[in-house]
Amino acid sequence: MTGSQGAPRDHHPAWWYGDTPVPLHARLLAGLYGAVGALRRRLYRIGLLRRRHPGVPVVVVGNITAGGAGKTPLTIALVERLRAAGWNPGVASRGYGRDNTKRALWVEETTTPLEGGDEPTLIVRRTGVRLRADVHRVDAAQALAQAGCDIVVCDDGLQHYALHRDVEIEVIDARRRYGNGQLLPAGPLREMPERGRQCDFRVVNLGGPGMATLNGETGFGEWPMRLRAERALPMVGGRPRLLSDFAGQRVHAVAGIGDPERFFTMLRGFDIAVVPHAFPDHHRYTREDFEFGSRLPVLMTEKDAVKCAEFDSELFYSVPIDAELPEAFWVALLTRLSQTRTAYQHASP
Structure with a gap:
C-alpha cells in the first residue's frame, strides 16, 4: 500500500473514529475478543497463570488502543531522565516488524530495522541504551537485569501480563482518545477504558506546534505531553x-x-x-x-x-521529536521509583 498525495488516508476501519455504523461481524468478534481477554486477566489475577519478575524495578509504557499514541518519544525521554537521575536503564521490546520475531537479539546502533524493528532501532540510535528484542518480554527483562541494568523500561507492554511490573504508564492520544469506545475489531480498544484508569500514570499526548486543541486537554489524573520538533x-x-x-x-x-x-x-x-x-x-x-x-x-x-x-x-x-512533560510528572515518577528501589534493597537477603 502506498501513500497518497492530497488528503492523508487513515489505515484503520472508518467506524473506529467516526460515526460509521459498526458491522455486525465486528461486534460479534469484539464480544469474543473481550471474553478471551477477561478470562486471561482473571487467570493471572488468581495465580493460575504466573507472573515473573526480573529482580529489578520494571516500568511499562503502553496504551489500550491499537496504533500509535506517542509511546516511543516517551520511552526515549524516560530513558534519558532515568540516566540523569543515576539509574542504568535497559529497554525490553518485542521489536514489532522485524524479520525474525522468534529470535531474541540485542539491538545495536548498527542493527538494521529489518533485524531489530523500526522503533527499537530508533530508540537505540537516539539513546545508546541497552535494548533486548524478544517476543517474550519476561526473558528480555531478565536478560537486561543480568547485563547490569538496574531498571527495565518495557516498551508497549501493558497487555503482557506475564511480566510483573512496578509502574504502569498509559499513553493516550488527545485527538483520538478511545475512539468509539469499543473493543477490537469493533473499535480501537485492546482493553476497556477502566483498565487505563488502573495505571499509575496516564500521559496525554497533546501533539506539537499547530496541533488542533479541540480535544487537546487532559482530564483529572492525566499528565500532558507535548512533542517538540x-x-x-x-x-x-x-x-x-x-x-x-x-x-x-x-x-x-x-x-x-x-x-x-x-x-x-x-x-x-x-x-x-x-x-x-x-x-x-x-x-x-x-x-x-x-x-x-x-x-x-x-x-x-x-x-x-x-x-x-x-x-x-x-x-x-x-x-x-522530543517529548516534553511537566517537571512535576518526573518528580512524582522518580519518587515512586526511588521508593520501589528501597523496597527491593530491604527485601534482598
Missing part, C-alpha cells in the same frame, strides 16, 4: 536545518505511523505547505514509494527515516 536532519550530507526554514515552501511529508495526520499537522504549524503521504504503521519502504513526480524536499518522521537511509537522497530529511 525544531530541526530537519539531512539524511545524506549537509547541515541540519530549522523547520522554520521551510516556511512558505512546498514539501513532501512522509509518515508511516499510527496517526500520520499528527505529523502533517505539526509541520503545518511551521507554515510549511505540506503534500502529505500517509503509509501504514511499520511500512517497509521501497524506492517506488517516493516517486512523487516533483523534486521537493522530503520530510519524514525519525521512525520512517531509519528505514530509508539506504535510498541516499539529498532531498530526504529526518525530523526528530
Whole structure:
C-alpha cells in the first residue's frame, strides 16, 4: 500500500473514529475478543497463570488502543531522565516488524530495522541504551537485569501480563482518545477504558506546534505531553536545518505511523505547505514509494527515516521529536521509583 498525495488516508476501519455504523461481524468478534481477554486477566489475577519478575524495578509504557499514541518519544525521554537521575536503564521490546520475531537479539546502533524493528532501532540510535528484542518480554527483562541494568523500561507492554511490573504508564492520544469506545475489531480498544484508569500514570499526548486543541486537554489524573520538533536532519550530507526554514515552501511529508495526520499537522504549524503521504504503521519502504513526480524536499518522521537511509537522497530529511512533560510528572515518577528501589534493597537477603 502506498501513500497518497492530497488528503492523508487513515489505515484503520472508518467506524473506529467516526460515526460509521459498526458491522455486525465486528461486534460479534469484539464480544469474543473481550471474553478471551477477561478470562486471561482473571487467570493471572488468581495465580493460575504466573507472573515473573526480573529482580529489578520494571516500568511499562503502553496504551489500550491499537496504533500509535506517542509511546516511543516517551520511552526515549524516560530513558534519558532515568540516566540523569543515576539509574542504568535497559529497554525490553518485542521489536514489532522485524524479520525474525522468534529470535531474541540485542539491538545495536548498527542493527538494521529489518533485524531489530523500526522503533527499537530508533530508540537505540537516539539513546545508546541497552535494548533486548524478544517476543517474550519476561526473558528480555531478565536478560537486561543480568547485563547490569538496574531498571527495565518495557516498551508497549501493558497487555503482557506475564511480566510483573512496578509502574504502569498509559499513553493516550488527545485527538483520538478511545475512539468509539469499543473493543477490537469493533473499535480501537485492546482493553476497556477502566483498565487505563488502573495505571499509575496516564500521559496525554497533546501533539506539537499547530496541533488542533479541540480535544487537546487532559482530564483529572492525566499528565500532558507535548512533542517538540525544531530541526530537519539531512539524511545524506549537509547541515541540519530549522523547520522554520521551510516556511512558505512546498514539501513532501512522509509518515508511516499510527496517526500520520499528527505529523502533517505539526509541520503545518511551521507554515510549511505540506503534500502529505500517509503509509501504514511499520511500512517497509521501497524506492517506488517516493516517486512523487516533483523534486521537493522530503520530510519524514525519525521512525520512517531509519528505514530509508539506504535510498541516499539529498532531498530526504529526518525530523526528530522530543517529548516534553511537566517537571512535576518526573518528580512524582522518580519518587515512586526511588521508593520501589528501597523496597527491593530491604527485601534482598
